[in-house]
Amino acid sequence: MGSLHRFANISELLTLRDWLRYAVSTFTEAELTFGHGSENAYDEAAYLLLHTLHLPLDTLEPFLDAKLTAQEKTTLLDIFQRRVEQRIPAAYLTHEAWLGEFKFYVDERVIVPRSFIAELLRERLLPWVADADNTTSVLDLCTGSGCLAILAAMAFPNAQVDAVDLSPEALEVAQHNLIDYQLHNQISLIQSNLFAQLGGKQYDIIISNPPYVDAESVAALPAEYLHEPKLALGSGNDGLDATREILKQAAAHLTPHGILIVEIGHNRDVLEAAYPDLPFTWLDVSAGDQFVFLLHRNDLL
Secondary structure (H helix, E strand, C coil), X not given: CCCHHHCCCHHHCCEHHHHHHHHHHHHHHCCCCCCCCCCCHHHHHHHHHHHHCCCCCXXXXXXXXXXXXXXXXXXHHHHHHHHHHXXXXXXXXXXCEEECCEEECCCCCCCCCCCCHHHHHHCCXXXXXXXXXXXXXXXXXXXXXXXXXXXXXXXXXXXXXXXXXXXXHHHHHHHHHHHHCCCCCCEEEEECCCCCCCCCCCEEEEEECCCCECHHHHHCCCHHHHHCCHHHCECCCCCCHHHHHHHHHHHHHEEEEEEEEEECCCCHHHHHHHCCCCCCEECCECXXXXXEEEEEHHHHC
């Protein structure tokens, strides 16, 4: 696609309302793919406008008829141009991603966080964890930006949290977020291929949002997703390579009453066919009960 300058004479776009309409039209015409924080052209346009203009992200209406300065127009046009022409996800343009009300720094060293486990942690894993204050150890495998480890530390304030990732670059981003949330004393970052560097450590709770995209889907990913680290997306032919390794080793790293919670995307049927004897409990999240499973340590023995 050519420069956005051929679509708009920016002198004709006066107000935020004008720019919002223009952005929605442009994003729709360009057939952008969403899913990195926004689900449609309108929401993404509104988010990028408000963020770029340093306005509250939840307050659009009062500003719609405000006129933009020449510098603001230039900055907005640059953001829209990069979003459309380079297919860069909005989260990488703004260097922020949101899980509920919690904001995290992100860049292209980490996948854009969008885990359903975040919803469960906001409820402190009730009813599966009866006493959050007595939880003393949590492991977050494939931590990426550290977002789930941070939410786990907030949910279980008396727990020491180990956040593991194979990528040293991802752990640099996680460190940025730990400092932002002042949780670097409660959370330890560990570079490890899953459990490899953990020795005999055991945990009350293990959570993981591992790579789970199957090879066919990886090959068909829209351009936006190709900005994310390949290491964080694909996991073998059927998308379950990482999950298999987690299931194989988790029991040795769980305390006697420990639980394992793993997100596996759209792989429920494949997983249940591969492990017909495992009594998976499928947890309800906003998208349904197909995406996150729970197992007790005794289930895995």
